[in-house]
Amino acid sequence: MLDLRFEFTAKDESTVILRPVEESDAGDIVTAVESIIAAGQYIQKDVPRTPEEEKLFIRDMKKKENMYIGVERNGRVVGIARVIRGEIQMKRHTGLFRTWLAEEAQGLGIGKKIMDYTDMWCEQHIRKLSLTVFSSNQVAYQLYKKYGFHEEGNQKEQAFINGEYVDELWMAKFYKN
DSSP states (O other), X not given: OOOOOEXXXXXXXXXXXXXXXXXXXXXXXXXXXXXXXXXXXXXXXXXXXXXXXXXXXXXXXXXXXXXXXXXXXXXXXXXXXXXXXXSSGGGTTEEEEEEEEOGGXXXXXXXXXHHHHHHHHHHHHOSEEEEEEXXXXXXXXXXXHHTTOEEXXXXXXXXXXXXXXXXXEEEEEEOOO
């Protein structure tokens, strides 16, 4: 299994490490998720996992050979990215991408590095990567377009965010393997 580790300098000169998550990261992940849920915009969760539930999730992701990386900044995990591969054999060549960054880590060029990392992982493991993005999240939508994703579908008024209904866009990208 490809075990990548990227270290780079963010736009604010902080050092950022993208690396596979470990069970010891569970507390940081839960804390960061709580802050994103409180912002109430772009994470599809109402309640974070407990640290113990997160540890079990991390174990399960490793067991199933999925990608689950942490974004480490200033000694703490402040974001994640994961690719959950199709569970049945006929869909094992596909993956569903999810990512989020705590507010403190946004706007620093980290999203591009996450996409670079994900591309490298996907080139080794899957043929098709899918994701969803809310139509109101134009920063993420433009990033995905830049990285070769195309729209495959649109679920009208799928979410209610900040007092308005927004569409959820399905996007995908294909790899050569």
